[in-house]
Amino acid sequence: MTTKNLLGLGTFLITVFVLVPVGISVSGRWDFYYTLTSVALLSIGAAGVWLTFYIGRINIGQGAYALIGGYVSAVLVVKADVSFWLTLPLAGLFCTTVSVLIGLPILRLRGVYFAMVTLVLTEVTRLSALALPVTNGAKGITSIPLPGELSILGLTIIPDFATMQNPKLAFYLLAAFLMVVSYAVLWRIVNSRLGHLCRSLQQNEELAASIGVNVAYLRVLAYGISSFYGGIAGAVFVAISQSIYPSSFVVTDSVNFMLYCFLGGLGYVSGPMLGTLLLYFGWNLLSVAKEYQLLVYASVMIALMLAVPNGVLSLFDRKGDRK
Amino acid sequence: MEQILANGLYLGAQYALIALGLTLIFSLMNVLNFAHGQMYVFGGFVTYTVVAQFGLPFVVGLLLSGAILAVIGALIEKFLFRPVIRKSKREESTMLLAAGVAFFLDAVILLAFGEKQRGIPKIVDGVMNLNFRLIMPYDRIMVAVLAVAAIIGFILYMQYSKPGRAMRALAQDRVAAQLMGVDVDRYSMLGFAFGAMLAGVVGGLLVAITGVNLGMGGPTSIKAFMMIMIGGAGVISGAIAGGFILGMMESVGLSVLAAYGNITYLVIFASLLIFLAIRPQGLMGKPWG
Numbered sequence: 001m002t003t004k005n006l007l008g009l010g011t012f013l014i015t016v017f018v019l020v021p022v023g024i025s026v027s028g029r030w031d032f033y034y035t036l037t038s039v040a041l042l043s044i045g046a047a048g049v050w051l052t053f054y055i056g057r058i059n060i061g062q063g064a065y066a067l068i069g070g071y072v073s074a075v076l077v078v079k080a081d082v083s084f085w086l087t088l089p090l091a092g093l094f095c096t097t098v099s100v101l102i103g104l105p106i107l108r109l110r111g112v113y114f115a116m117v118t119l120v121l122t123e124v125t126r127l128s129a130l131a132l133p134v135t136n137g138a139k140g141i142t143s144i145p146l147p148g149e150l151s152i153l154g155l156t157i158i159p160d161f162a163t164m165q166n167p168k169l170a171f172y173l174l175a176a177f178l179m180v181v182s183y184a185v186l187w188r189i190v191n192s193r194l195g196h197l198c199r200s201l202q203q204n205e206e207l208a209a210s211i212g213v214n215v216a217y218l219r220v221l222a223y224g225i226s227s228f229y230g231g232i233a234g235a236v237f238v239a240i241s242q243s244i245y246p247s248s249f250v251v252t253d254s255v256n257f258m259l260y261c262f263l264g265g266l267g268y269v270s271g272p273m274l275g276t277l278l279l280y281f282g283w284n285l286l287s288v289a290k291e292y293q294l295l296v297y298a299s300v301m302i303a304l305m306l307a308v309p310n311g312v313l314s315l316f317d318r319k320g321d322r323k
Numbered sequence: 324m325e326q327i328l329a330n331g332l333y334l335g336a337q338y339a340l341i342a343l344g345l346t347l348i349f350s351l352m353n354v355l356n357f358a359h360g361q362m363y364v365f366g367g368f369v370t371y372t373v374v375a376q377f378g379l380p381f382v383v384g385l386l387l388s389g390a391i392l393a394v395i396g397a398l399i400e401k402f403l404f405r406p407v408i409r410k411s412k413r414e415e416s417t418m419l420l421a422a423g424v425a426f427f428l429d430a431v432i433l434l435a436f437g438e439k440q441r442g443i444p445k446i447v448d449g450v451m452n453l454n455f456r457l458i459m460p461y462d463r464i465m466v467a468v469l470a471v472a473a474i475i476g477f478i479l480y481m482q483y484s485k486p487g488r489a490m491r492a493l494a495q496d497r498v499a500a501q502l503m504g505v506d507v508d509r510y511s512m513l514g515f516a517f518g519a520m521l522a523g524v525v526g527g528l529l530v531a532i533t534g535v536n537l538g539m540g541g542p543t544s545i546k547a548f549m550m551i552m553i554g555g556a557g558v559i560s561g562a563i564a565g566g567f568i569l570g571m572m573e574s575v576g577l578s579v580l581a582a583y584g585n586i587t588y589l590v591i592f593a594s595l596l597i598f599l600a601i602r603p604q605g606l607m608g609k610p611w612g
Contacts, residue, residue: 058415105600112355112556115418116548117599123545124592131586251541255357255422262419267412295434298427302403305420309411 016176021169033168037240039280040175041233044182046260046272048229051186053266054195055222056202057107061118062230063254064125065095069231070238070248074141075134084147085158088235095231096224103223107216110205122254129246140245147239171240178236179273182229187269189225198222230257263304265311274312325457331574332567333463336470337525339566341543342550343477343559344521350494350557351514353414354404357421359522360543361428366392366523367535368436374443374530381446381531385469388527389520396519399424400512425540432537442534466528473524474563481559490514494557549595555608564606 024032045062052059069091076082076090106117129135146161158174161167189195197218200208209215238244256279264275282300286293308314341363348356356362366388373384407420447461481487489510492500501507526535550569554561569591576587599605 053415058418102596106596109599109603112349112353113552113599113603115355116552116556117596119545119548120552120592120595124589124596127586127589127592131589251545259419259422262416266415291434292430294426294430298423298430301423302420302427305407305416305423306403309407309416310413 013180016180017173021172030168033172034240035281035284037168037172037175038237039276040172040179041236042257042260042280043273043276044175044179045230045233046257046264046276047182047186048226048233049257050261050266050269050272051189051198051222051226051229053261054190054202055198055219056110056205057219057223058111058115058258059118059223059226060115060251060254060258061121062226062257063249063251064118064122065099065227065230066234066237066253067122067125067129067244067246067249068098069095069234070244071129071135071141071234072231073235074144074238074244077144078141079134083150084239085150088232091235092228092231095227095234099227100220100224103220104216107219107223119251119254122249122251126246126250135246138246140243140248142243144238144242144244146242171236175236178232182232183269183273190269194218194221259301263301263312265313268311268313271311271313278312325453327574327578328571329457329459331571333459333467333570334574335567335570336467336474337529337566338546338550338570339563340470340473340521340525340528341547342554342562342566343474344518344525345547346551346554346557346559346562347490347521348515348518349551351490351511352400352404352408352417354408354417354421355548356518357418357544358399358425358428359518359547360540360545361425361432362392362396362519362522363526363529363543364535364537364540365395365428365432366526367530368432368441368526369523370527370530371441371443371535372436375441381443384443385524385527388523392523392526393516393520397512397516399519400515404515405508405511425544429537429540432540436537438537440534440536441530443530446531463532466532469528470525473521477521478559486510486513490517549591552595552599552605555605558605558607561605561607 020036024030045066048065049059049062072091072094073084073087076087077084082090102121106114106121109117130137135141146167147158148162149160150158161170164170190198197208197213200211200213201215201218205215234249237248241248260275260279261272262275263279264271264273279301283293283297286297289296304312341359344362345356345359348354348359369388369391370381370384373379373387374381403420403424404417407417408414411417445462447465449461451457451459451461451464481491489500489505490513492503492505493507493510493514497507529535546569550565551557551562552565553568554563554565572591573587576590580587580590
């Protein structure tokens, strides 16, 4: 890491953890916390999608894993009385298990075929949530308790959310923390041997296989990590809204996850984060346009695509090709 | 049983027509047209406006739906997809564009036609009744016949006309077609317009039976994706097969599985996943599209 990178990272961390809370408490726009928390969580899901893009697969199924993760957490908290903090990794792991089982056959597909299957998968998950008894059907699971206390050996690490004066801030910090950790992990993966292997898959799978890369294992691994991210994002979302329905994550959400990646730029680790911020925040800001909101939003999206078809971040590397 | 089969054929004819448009666009441009369902709804609303508001005959509405959608399709290809395909590093970028177009069309439909369910009065009255074994309203039969006629017309056009031959050549091998003197830009535009036109025509047909509403766009796109996955993307025969198979499965499922609640689509999706695991390229598709 160069000094410039470190500086950039430092600025980013200070902005996320200090400047944003200070700015919000000064301006009094408490509603921004919810928006920014959503941005942070959605960008975790988008990070997962980005990883599948990195192995050359178009993933429009992240909504499915967000829904599964959300339901795992909700069911465990409500029916089995498990602490939320334990359900968070469990939700991720459950999603990984599901994704490995589904991924083994469908990751053999490529291009639009894979994209379409994952899109269908989102719909299957929604219908399963409607049909399965444990999910309580269309009524969903409601009044889920807020996350409780997390303590190790009597030492309180995270206090009970229900007793907090400002759970919004706490949720924001939790989401931001998770986001930073996910992107750090993602950055580490991309810049490791595993990342190089993944890039070889993106460029030419047959060639990679012929050199001796274990293609099948790698793509299932990447897909599993991707789904883990989706599950975590879904679980925290459920904790915030304290409810989950089969329609909490639908096809539109899956498509949005993909769009965030595209807009930010597929060649850059921080691409999905920026894309999520632009699209989600932009959508909320556009609510002033009332009935023209969707029209303006779609027009801006199309215009952005025409102007920067390789993602917004590609504006910054005109001179040297970083990838 | 006859009733189920007849319903399946009726659904299948419409579905096949939707899938044909989608697969045509896909095979020519390698674009997965997310906006296909929206185009279909748009076509429905055009027919509704022409027939219910201006009081013109249904046929005029149908033709206008096709014509307006063809123009929209051509413009979208020329001013949106072509520049993006040229500039973008990865061809998947067109998916974002297609999704953007889908949102845009949704917004236009919302502003222009509102969010209410719209339908037009019955075109043909009466019900065909064969000994109560098979009951089918005449207007449904008419729609099915029109859809089949459109499918046959489409196949003949692709098979025997010069533009049809050019488009088939483009779908097979873009570079080779260009070397043989096919005007790639022109026929890509024509193909996109043609695909959009088919979507518009189906929308126009359906408005006469069940009506259309704003929310139908997305689910229709998903169904169309399923059809071309069953049949194989980019293959005309595959789209037709996929459409009829899905129509049949839906019809059979709705009657057989009705006792177990609303799980028809769950079963269809699950069997599709298993089918694709065994045969990834669909029934008639080329491996890896």
